[in-house]
Amino acid sequence: MAASCSASQLAQLLGPNGTAAATFICDQFSVVDSKFNDTNYAVDTTYLLFSAYLVFSMQLGFAMLCAGSVRAKNTMNIMLTNVLDAAAGGLFYYLFGFAFAFGGPSNGFIGRHFFGLKEVPNMSFDYSHFLYQWAFAIAAAGITSGSIAERTQFVAYLIYSSFLTGFVYPVVSHWIWSPDGWASAFNTGNLLFGSGVIDFAGSGVVHMVGGIAGLWGAFIEGPRIGRFDHNGRSVALRGHSATLVVLGTFLLWFGWYGFNPGSFNKILVSYGGASYYGQWSAVGRTAVTTTLAGCTAALTTLFGKRILSGHWNVTDVCNGLLGGFAAITAGCSVVEPWAAIICGFVAAVVLVSCNKLAEKMRYDDPLEAAQLHGGCGAWGIIFTALFASEKYVNEVYPGKPGRPHGLFMGGGGRLLVAHLVQIVVIIGWVSATMGPLFFILHKMNLLRISAEDEMAGMDMTRHGGFAYVYHDEDDSVKPTAIQLRKIEPSSSTPTSV
Numbered sequence: 001m002a003a004s005c006s007a008s009q010l011a012q013l014l015g016p017n018g019t020a021a022a023t024f025i026c027d028q029f030s031v032v033d034s035k036f037n038d039t040n041y042a043v044d045t046t047y048l049l050f051s052a053y054l055v056f057s058m059q060l061g062f063a064m065l066c067a068g069s070v071r072a073k074n075t076m077n078i079m080l081t082n083v084l085d086a087a088a089g090g091l092f093y094y095l096f097g098f099a100f101a102f103g104g105p106s107n108g109f110i111g112r113h114f115f116g117l118k119e120v121p122n123m124s125f126d127y128s129h130f131l132y133q134w135a136f137a138i139a140a141a142g143i144t145s146g147s148i149a150e151r152t153q154f155v156a157y158l159i160y161s162s163f164l165t166g167f168v169y170p171v172v173s174h175w176i177w178s179p180d181g182w183a184s185a186f187n188t189g190n191l192l193f194g195s196g197v198i199d200f201a202g203s204g205v206v207h208m209v210g211g212i213a214g215l216w217g218a219f220i221e222g223p224r225i226g227r228f229d230h231n232g233r234s235v236a237l238r239g240h241s242a243t244l245v246v247l248g249t250f251l252l253w254f255g256w257y258g259f260n261p262g263s264f265n266k267i268l269v270s271y272g273g274a275s276y277y278g279q280w281s282a283v284g285r286t287a288v289t290t291t292l293a294g295c296t297a298a299l300t301t302l303f304g305k306r307i308l309s310g311h312w313n314v315t316d317v318c319n320g321l322l323g324g325f326a327a328i329t330a331g332c333s334v335v336e337p338w339a340a341i342i343c344g345f346v347a348a349v350v351l352v353s354c355n356k357l358a359e360k361m362r363y364d365d366p367l368e369a370a371q372l373h374g375g376c377g378a379w380g381i382i383f384t385a386l387f388a389s390e391k392y393v394n395e396v397y398p399g400k401p402g403r404p405h406g407l408f409m410g411g412g413g414r415l416l417v418a419h420l421v422q423i424v425v426i427i428g429w430v431s432a433t434m435g436p437l438f439f440i441l442h443k444m445n446l447l448r449i450s451a452e453d454e455m456a457g458m459d460m461t462r463h464g465g466f467a468y469v470y471h472d473e474d475d476s477v478k479p480t481a482i483q484l485r486k487i488e489p490s491s492s493t494p495t496s497v
Contacts, residue, residue, distance in 0.1 A: 040268050043267065043268050044265070044266035044267060044268055045126060045128050047262075047266065047267045048128045048129065048132055048262065048265055048266065049128045049131065049132075050258070050262075051132060051258040051259075051261070051262025051263075052128065052131045052132040052135050052258065052262070053258065054254070054255050054257060054258025054259070054262065055132065055135035055136065055139065055255055055258045055259050055262065056086075056135045056255075057251060057254065057255045057258075058135075058139060058142075058251065058252050058255030058256070058258075058259065059082060059085070059086050059135075059138060059139075059142060060248075060251050061248045061249070061250075061251030061252035061253075061254075061255055062082055062139075062142040062143075062145075062146070062248065062252070063078075063079050063082040063083075063248070064244045064245075064247045064248030064251060065146075065244070065245055065248030065249060065252065065318075065367065066078045066079070066081075066082060066142075066145065066146050066149060066248070066367060067079050067241065067244050067248075067467075068239050068240070068241040068242065068243065068244025068245035068246075068247070068248060069146070069149070069239035069245055069315070069366055069367045070149050070150050070239055070240070070366055071150065071237065071238075071239065071240050071457070072240040072241075072457075072459075072466070072467070072468070073456070073457025073458070073459050073460065073466065074149065074150045074457055074458050074459060075240070075459060075466075075467035075468070076458075076459040076463045076465075076466070076467040077149075077150075077154075077458040077459055077462060077463055078145070078149050078150070079467070080154075080463065081145045081149075081154075081157045081161075082142060082145065084157055084158060084161060085138050085141040085142050085145060085157075085161050085165075086138050088158060088161045088162050088165070089134065089137055089138035089141050089161060089162075089165035090134060090138070091162075092162045092165050092166030093130075093133070093134045093137045093138075093165050093166065093170070094116060094117060094130070094134070095115065095116055095166065096115065096166045096167065096170070097133075097134075097137055097165055097166045097167070097169070097170040098114055098117065098130050098133060098134070098170070099111050099112065099113060099114040099115040099116075099170075100166075100167060100170035100171055100174060101133060101169075101170035101171075101173040101174045101177070101178065102114065102124075102125065102129070102133070102173075102174065102177075102178050103115070104124070104178060104179060104180045105180060106174075106178070106180045107180065108175070108180060108181055108182030108187075108190075109171070109174070109175070109182065110170075110171050110174055111170070111174050111178060111180070117130060129265070132262065132265070133173070136173070136202060136205075136206055136259075137165040137169050137170070137173075138165060139206055139210070139259075140164060140165070140169045140206050140207075140209050140210040140213075141160075141161045141164050141165050141169075141210065142210070143206075143207065143210025143211055143213075143214060143369050143373045144160065144161075144164065144210050144211075144213040144214040144217060144369070144434075145157065145161070145214075146214065146365070146366065146367030146369040147211075147213075147214025147215065147217055147218040147365045147366075147367065147369040147370050148214060148217040148218050148221055149366045149367065150224055150366055150454070150458070151221055151224050151225075151448055151449060151454050152217070152221065152447060152448065152449070153446055153447060153448065153449055154462060155446055156438075156441050156446055156447045159437070159441065159446075160213070160217065160434070160437060160438070160441075163433075163434075163437060164209075164210075164213060164434065167433070168209065168213070168429070168430060168433045168434060169205075169206075169209050169210075171429070172204075172205050172209055172426060172429060172430075173202075173205050175197075175425075176197050176199050176204065176205050176422070177199075177205065183196060183197045183418065183421070183422060183425075184196050184197070185197060185198050185397045185403075186397070186399075188399045188400045191400065191403065192418045192421065193404070193414040193415070193417050193418045193421075194403065194404055194414055195403050195404040195405075195414050195415045195418050196397075196403075196418065197381075197418050197419060197421075197422045198330065198331065198334060198384050198385075198388060198393065198397070198415065198419075199330045199381060199384070199419075199422065200260070200263055200286075200329070200330060200331065200332055200333045200334065200384075200396070201259055201260045201263040201329045201330070201332060201333075202259075202263075202329055202330070203326060203327060203328075203329040203330035203331075203376075203377040203378075203380030203381050203384075204330065204377060204378070204380075204381050204422050204423065204426050205426075206329070206377075207326045207329065207373035207374070207376070207377030207380075208373065208374055208377040208378060208381075208423070208426050208427070208430075209426060209430055210369070210373050210374075211369060211370045211371075211372070211373035211374025211375070211377060212370070212374050212426065212427055212430040212431065212434070213430050213434040214365065214369045214370045214373075214374075215363075215365075215370035215374060216430075216431065216434050216435040216438050217434070217438045217447075218363065218364060218365050218370065219363065220435075220438045220439055220442050220447065221438075221442070221447055221448050222364070222448075223362060223363070223364030224237060224364055224366070224454070225451060225454050225455060227364045228362050228364075232362060234359045237366070239315065239366075242314050242315060245314070245315050245318055246314060246318060248318075249318040249321060249322065252322060252325070253294065253321070253325070256290055256294075256325050257287055257290070259329065260286050260287070260290045260328070260329055260332045260333075261283045261284075261286045261287045261290070261332075263333070264279055264282065264283055264286075264333070264396075266279065267279055267280050267283055268280075271395050279395075282333060282392070282395060282396060285333070285337070285392075286332045286333045288337050288340075289328055289331075289332045289333075289335055289336075289337055289339075289340035290325060290328055290329075290332050290340070292337055292340040292341050292344065293324040293325065293327060293328035293332075293340040293341070293343045293344035293347065294321045294322070294324040294325045294328070294344060295321070295324070295344065296324060296340070296341045296343075296344030296345050296348075297320045297321055297323050297324025297325075297327070297344035297345070297347045297348040297351075298317050298318075298320050298321035298324065298344075298348075300320065300344065300345050300348035300349070301316055301317055301319070301320025301321075301323075301348045301351065301352065302316070302317045302320070304348060304349070304352055305317075305352070308352070319351065319368050319372055320347075320348045320351060320352075322372055323347045323348060323350070323351040323372045323375075323376040324343070324344035324347045324348065324376070326347070326372060326373050326376040326377050326380060327343050327344070327346075327347035327350075327376040327377065327379050327380035327383060328340055328343050328344065328347075328380060328383075329377070329380055330377075330380040330381050330383070330384040331343070331380065331383055331384030331387065331388055333392065333396050334384065334388040334389055334392040334393050334396055334405075335383075335384070335387045335388060335389060335392070335406075336387070336389055339383075339387040342383075342387070343379075343380065343383045343387070346379060346383070347376045347379055347380070350375050350376055350379045351368070351371055351372055351375060351376055353375075354368075354370075354371035354372075354374075354375040355368060355371050358370075358371055378423050381419045381422060381423055382416070382419060382420075382423075384406070384415075384419065385406060385407060385415045385416035385418070385419040385420075386406050386407050386408045386409075386416065387406045387408055387409060388405045388406035388409065388411065388415065389405060389406065389409055390405040390406075390409060390410070390411060393405045393411075449461075449462070
């Protein structure tokens with residue numbers, strides 16, 4: 001709030017002939033106050049830009065995680081699709097996506113201003129907001145690409161990525177994050193069930209959208225060749241590099257500190273209490289809850305999979321860690337640190353259970369993206385409705401005192417009902433948009449590559465060569481193009497000397 005200075009009142013204090021001095025003092029005070037306001041905007045904008053850079057760095061994490069999780073013969077293909085998600089997503093989010101998401105004033109369903117960033121910057125949005133939200137949009141697209149890896153035509157990636165970042169994802173983010181959205185916790189004049197949906201950084205908006213889209217893509221395509229035997233039993237098609245998986249996981253962990261704490265959008269906000277406590281404290285608490293949920297999920301998965309399979313599997317631990325992060329993303333700003341441990345523990349159980357169900361259903365997702373982001377994201381939404389703290393809800397979502405909070409924290413069940421509605425609506429919306437898109441691409445023979453190309457690997461058949469000289473252990477396919485050949489020992493009897 002800007003301070004004010006009244007020259008007439010100050011002149012009375014200065015006595016006779018004090019008018020000129022009072023005017024001068026107030027003018028200087030106004031200059032100083034303006035500088036403080038400028039500094040406030042600069043600090044908040046710098047904070048948001050830095051957070052945007054962190055979230056964008058997650059694209060490198062996705063690329064490394066995806067590359068390590070697929071077989072070597074498809075490495076170049078999956079890394080190229082990650083680049084495509086960022087590039088195509090940038091253009092389409094600029095032209096349409098940001099407007100559909102945040103183009104207010106608008107109706108509760110979809111935005112209708114700021115196409116091509118027209119009328120930006122303004123009092124509500126600066127260019128930094130676009131950059132930050134674009135990084136979120138391409139994260140959703142990156143999730144989907146993992147589900148349909150190793151068997152999808154390149155043109156299908158281009159089409160679905162553009163549609164997801166330009167329309168499907170922005171509509172959901174408008175519902176939840178825009179002040180005009182029908183389910184938004186910021187729409188204080190018309191809150192859903194008196195509370196709105198508290199999906200702070202996107203367990204539903206980002207992770208469920210990307211996961212459900214990937215679910216439909218992988219379901220319509222069907223499993224990879226060799227993923228299940230003739231009796232329907234699961235056959236492991238392991239990724240070729242645990243090193244890349246771990247590298248990608250740590251990069252995603254690092255980027256999540258922009259994903260969750262950065263979703264405050266600004267940091268210089270006082271909560272009106274002690275000078276040491278304000279939004280800067282909430283930012284730190286959010287980073288702590290994010291960390292605890294991920295760490296708990298990683299350890300739970302480690303020991304859980306050890307009991308189930310008898311192995312200490314690093315890839316499973318990495319996926320468990322990411323599942324904890326996906327779950328805590330919704331409530332990271334409004335729960336206590338101890339609650340984040342519960343969130344991470346249950347997220348690991350949800351992930352392991354979803355993977356077991358996927359095997360029984362003969363569903364093939366090379367990166368477990370639908371199970372991880374869809375399943376754990378849905379749990380995160382429910383978790384927030386159970387454990388959201390009244391104090392933190394009122395601090396992070398001001399303007400409506402006494403709004404409902406977590407059921408287990410004495411806040412009643414209205415927030416839980418709102419969140420169950422969110423889960424159902426997101427599943428319905430993504431299914432109604434992405435499902436038909438993948439089905440049309442399938443019918444037009446634009447979705448899945450041929451069996452010959454899939455067996456040979458897309459790096460050679462579609463991208464001109466391998467990412468590096470390497471052969472998968474299960475690669476028993478005869479070369480169909482110029483490539484390195486395995487030298488097998490001769491089956492003939494050696495000649496006696």
